[in-house]
Amino acid sequence: MSDLKTLNGEYENFTAPAWRRWPSDQARVVLLPVVTLIAVILVWAGVTAALDIPAYLVPSPQSVVAKLVEYWQFLLQQLAVTLGETFVGMLVAIAIGVPIAMAIAYFKTLEQMVYPILIAVNSVPKVAIAPILVVWLGFGWTPKIVMVVLLCFFPIVLSTVSGLRSTPHELVDLARSLSANALQEFVKIRLRWALPQIFVGLKNAITLAVIGSVIAEFVGATAGLGFVIVQSGASADTALAFAAMTLLAIMSIALFYLLVALEKWLLPWAEENRT
Amino acid sequence: MIAIEGISQIFATKSGTVRALQDVSFDAEANEFVTLVGRSGCGKSTLLRVISGLLAPTAGTVKIDGEPVRRPRRDVSFMFQKPALLPWRSVLENVMLPAEFLKLDKQSTRKRALDLLDLAGLRGFESGFPHQLSGGMQQRVSLCRALVQRPKVLLMDEPFSALDALTREELSNELQRIVAEESTTIVFVTHSIDEAVLLSDRVVVFSPRPGRIQEIVPIRVPRPRDLGSPEQAEELAGSTSRLHGLLRHRKEAA
Numbered sequence: 001m002s003d004l005k006t007l008n009g010e011y012e013n014f015t016a017p018a019w020r021r022w023p024s025d026q027a028r029v030v031l032l033p034v035v036t037l038i039a040v041i042l043v044w045a046g047v048t049a050a051l052d053i054p055a056y057l058v059p060s061p062q063s064v065v066a067k068l069v070e071y072w073q074f075l076l077q078q079l080a081v082t083l084g085e086t087f088v089g090m091l092v093a094i095a096i097g098v099p100i101a102m103a104i105a106y107f108k109t110l111e112q113m114v115y116p117i118l119i120a121v122n123s124v125p126k127v128a129i130a131p132i133l134v135v136w137l138g139f140g141w142t143p144k145i146v147m148v149v150l151l152c153f154f155p156i157v158l159s160t161v162s163g164l165r166s167t168p169h170e171l172v173d174l175a176r177s178l179s180a181n182a183l184q185e186f187v188k189i190r191l192r193w194a195l196p197q198i199f200v201g202l203k204n205a206i207t208l209a210v211i212g213s214v215i216a217e218f219v220g221a222t223a224g225l226g227f228v229i230v231q232s233g234a235s236a237d238t239a240l241a242f243a244a245m246t247l248l249a250i251m252s253i254a255l256f257y258l259l260v261a262l263e264k265w266l267l268p269w270a271e272e273n274r275t
Numbered sequence: 276m277i278a279i280e281g282i283s284q285i286f287a288t289k290s291g292t293v294r295a296l297q298d299v300s301f302d303a304e305a306n307e308f309v310t311l312v313g314r315s316g317c318g319k320s321t322l323l324r325v326i327s328g329l330l331a332p333t334a335g336t337v338k339i340d341g342e343p344v345r346r347p348r349r350d351v352s353f354m355f356q357k358p359a360l361l362p363w364r365s366v367l368e369n370v371m372l373p374a375e376f377l378k379l380d381k382q383s384t385r386k387r388a389l390d391l392l393d394l395a396g397l398r399g400f401e402s403g404f405p406h407q408l409s410g411g412m413q414q415r416v417s418l419c420r421a422l423v424q425r426p427k428v429l430l431m432d433e434p435f436s437a438l439d440a441l442t443r444e445e446l447s448n449e450l451q452r453i454v455a456e457e458s459t460t461i462v463f464v465t466h467s468i469d470e471a472v473l474l475s476d477r478v479v480v481f482s483p484r485p486g487r488i489q490e491i492v493p494i495r496v497p498r499p500r501d502l503g504s505p506e507q508a509e510e511l512a513g514s515t516s517r518l519h520g521l522l523r524h525r526k527e528a529a
Contacts, residue, residue: 168357168359170355170357170359171361173329173353174355174359176347177328177329177352178347178373178377179346179347179348179349188375192361269362269406270362270363
């Protein structure tokens with residue numbers, strides 16, 4: 001029990017009442033958003049029923065669930081397509097982005113040559129390129145991957161560069177005073193130090209990756225959840241579009257938390273160290 | 276052991292050149308504890324970097340065992356103002372880091388690291404991580420790491436200056452105890468006159484801008500020294516007031 005003096009100068013008993021202590025803080029983190037979500041769905045169900053909104057405008061949650069159940073096999077296949085595009089695109093973006101970031105972080109001239117252009121290109125709305133990608137690359141996998149890479153590339157490069165640059169100079173001095181060569185210094189010190197920052201970029205990139213594959217599917221595809229949304233929009237099957245959107249949201253969130261879990265597992269020190 | 280001969284250091288900055296050190300020469304004997312004191316900006320840390328080989332001097336040479344220093348040497352270790360621990364490594368792995376860069380035998384380094392951690396009062400913390408330790412404990416780990424390769428020369432750049440006063444005093448006492456068991460020549464940079472008097476065989480007093488040696492003061496108080504002991508009080512106070520005088524004098528002249 002601890003007494004803290006409040007701003008008014010009065011003493012207040014700072015032990016929380018029982019109803020505030022339950023559930024535990026960890027459980028709250030999960031439970032409270034779920035409560036909000038359920039509330040939103042209930043309001044949604046209530047409004048669609050009460051106002052008798054036509055299903056092609058706003059379908060009720062029940063009808064969305066019904067679609068999910070009815071078409072679960074088809075929808076899962078489409079989800080697999082979108083997930084594949086997202087995943088491969090992300091890997092390609094990492095494979096291209098991280099080495100480029102290393103080069104930028106190490107060579108001043110290269111940085112001056114490339115960095116301003118990268119930032120300028122990053123501000124171009126990538127959605128605008130999607131139709132042209134179809135013209136250039138057709139309807140297959142390639143334009144989807146390219147789109148995902150275009151969206152993911154920049155946050156990965158930017159965060160990796162800033163991570164590699166943030167190495168404290170005393171750690172660099174330490175490595176040098178121990179006669180470390182450039183490769184050892186990079187692998188054992190700089191890259192390790194940059195990893196939490198790189199993960200920040202990856203977490204930004206993964207949500208953009210999902211957006212990228214959906215955009216690419218919008219403009220020219222024969223499969224994927226983006227394709228399902230376009231198709232069901234055309235046939236006024238809004239409930240099916242909502243079902244696809246729900247799956248996209250779940251996929252996006254799952255991918256994000258997968259990265260969070262990976263980070264916690266790989267870099268258990270990073271959380272405590274970041275103050 | 277260490278021969279510093281006519282070191283000058285000039286840095287180029289945007290607003291022109293800065294003379295950090297001018298014609299600095301002195302020697303340190305084997306196992307001697309030499310402290311560099313002076314005001315901020317008098318080039319003491321710069322000199323330490325020159326001795327370590329991290330920085331090439333504009334003029335002059337540093338010789339260790341008669342050999343000119345051109346790059347960091349295996350038998351010279353550096354302890355920084357910050358602990359400079361790798362946050363992803365456990366305490367023991369941090370202390371063993373030099374073994375990887377210097378390609379030392381893992382098995383014997385491990386034993387040595389554990390002995391040092393024991394000596395520094397860190398037994399039981401080997402598998403802890405830096406963020407779990409207090410600032411003072413982190414700096415002890417840093418000291419163990421600096422000693423793990425049994426360096427001939429240990430260079431310490433204001434190692435306790437980021438700590439609170441009590442921890443600082445405690446650590447300088449510990450340092451005195453630890454180095455008594457090691458045979459290492461130490462060059463120590465500090466702002467603290469108390470630290471200098473407690474630890475040093477000789478104190479090199481620097482005058483600022485450009486950094487020059489103003490005077491070298493031997494401290495002839497027998498070890499172990501204790502700033503709180505009544506028997507040593509008079510001798511220690513003598514050295515302390517001498518150093519205070521030297522450092523104050525410069526301020527008035529400037």
